[in-house]
Amino acid sequence: MTVTTPTDCLPVTALVDGNHPGWASKAPPVSAVSRRYDEACRSGIVERADDPIRAVADTVDAQATLVREALEALGDEKALAALEAVLDLSLLERQLIEDSARRRTLALLRVQEGLSKLRGIDEVAKIVDRAPRELVESCGFDRAVLFRVHEGKMVMESAYFGDDVDGAEKMIAFAQSVAPPLDHMLLQTQMIRRHAPEIVRDARNDPRVNRPIIDFSLTRSYVAAPVMPTGRVIGFLHADRLYSGRTVDEIDRDTVWAFAEGFGYAFERTVLMERMRRQHADVRAALATAEQAAQALQDADLELRKVEPAERSPASRRPAEVESRVHEMLTRREAEVLRLMADGRTNQQIADELVITPGTVKSHVKRVLRKLHASNRAEAASIYARLAARPDPS
Structure with missing residues (x-):
């Protein structure tokens, strides 16, 4: 019955x-x-x-x-x-x-x-690191990892294996060295096409999985769900129950799916908040520069003589003028990297500021040096300073 x-x-x-x-x-x-x-x-x-x-x-x-x-x-x-x-x-x-x-x-x-814990985080790096941990600690899984989709590949961003901190770090390093492409044999390709989660009950024999990562992680079964806050898949959450020895089931799949959907919205909110903070800081800096220039004009002495047009000092030049000259040689992203290089930022600091990986920053730095014919970062910063000091042709 x-x-x-x-x-x-x-x-x-x-x-x-x-x-x-x-x-x-x-x-x-x-x-x-x-x-x-x-x-x-x-x-x-x-x-x-x-x-x-x-x-x-x-x-x-x-x-x-x-x-x-x-x-x-x-x-x-x-x-x-x-x-x-x-x-x-x-x-x-x-x-x-x-x-x-x-x-x-x-x-x-x-x-x-x-x-609810993720919604209280206001930094992109922190929410990316925290997501697998909350999937384990709040939802009862043994292990969880977060991948992002980058240039047609799966790049592992964070992992949480409970007390096995060393194992999680080794997993991230190995997965990043492999960075499997999203070809037609991978389970993730199906999730991108269907916009739906998947369950793998026998990872050792399933032809859809990435064999090197499965062998390294010793995974027997797992569930995976896409992260897609805007309708486009930007990453994946995976979770398993390796330590308990349990095979995952449909309830585990649906749990990760619900968590991935909520995480996507929380991540989008955090990114927007971080961008707004940067924009606010840029506006405040521009206003401060304008105020300094206005004050300098107000305090300048008057002389009864013919005054020739004077060069504006680099400090009083609008950032937009410098940026326009830089953009003649560089892309928008390369110009942003050059500006931060000139401020003395490290690759990691630039990555945090622009919400990209340190590896991507290195690639941008190499292209900037090549386009400016600079041999090192200091020389590139010097060129940027000269551009800032050069008078506007108009």
């Missing part, structure tokens, strides 16, 4: 109040199972109750008692044994359904708990 979940057993009368004519059109669609439950109640087979599963279970027990008594009267031992087996299996089915419902409810609460 098939026993349905509580949400599928809601009677029509629980959905629509017949005293209000406008509510019927707004009620959610009634499932076939709900209609069957209503019919059983109207026919008197089942006594209607607030808990449909319990009502059906009680009816099954009552009917089974009648059948048992009849079989005992007939002395049919085999039929009695078969009846008891059916009743045991029916009870087990109900228990499994109730256990699954409890697990899903608890998983949803844990996802919300983890996401």
Whole structure:
């Protein structure tokens, strides 16, 4: 006998109040199972109750008692044994359904708990590092990793393996050295195309996985979900239960999917906040420069003589003029890197400022040096300073 979940057993009368004519059109669609439950109640087979599963279970027990008594009267031992087996299996089915419902409810609460912690983070680097940790600590997984999609490859950004800090660091280093491309054999390609999570129950033999990473991590089964806050997949979250020895299931898959969706929105919010802070700092710096220039004009001495147009000092020049000259030779991103180089920033500081990886910064620095014909960073900074000091041709 098939026993349905509580949400599928809601009677029509629980959905629509017949005293209000406008509510019927707004009620959610009634499932076939709900209609069957209503019919059983109207026919008197089942006594209607607030808990449909319990009502059906009680009816099954009552009917089974009648059948048992009849079989005992007939002395049919085999039929009695078969009846008891059916009743045991029916009870087990109900228990499994109730256990699954409890697990899903608890998983949803844990996802919300983890996401609430992420929403309080206001730095991109921190939220990227924290996401796998919250997936483990809040949602009950053993290990979790976060990949980003970059130039057609999977680049591992962070990992959390509980107390195995060294293992997580080694995993990141290895995965970054491999940086598997998103070719047609990878599971991630399917997730990008379908915008949906995936479950791998046998990672050792599944042809869709990246073999080097699976072998290095000793993963037996895992779940993965795309991170796509704007509709475009920008990364993936993976989680497994290696230490407990459990094979992941559909509830684990749906848990990671819900967490990945919430993390995507939290990440987008953090990025926007960080960009706004940088923009605010740039505006304040520009206003301070303008105020200094206005003050210099106000404080300048007056002389009764013909005054030739004077060069503006580098400090009073608008940043936009310098940037326009730099952009004649460099791309927008390269110009940003050059400006930060001239301020004495390290590659890591530039990466944090522009929300890119240190490796990407190195590539930009190499192109800047080549285009400016500079042999080192100091020479490039000097060229930038000369551009800033050069008078505007207009």
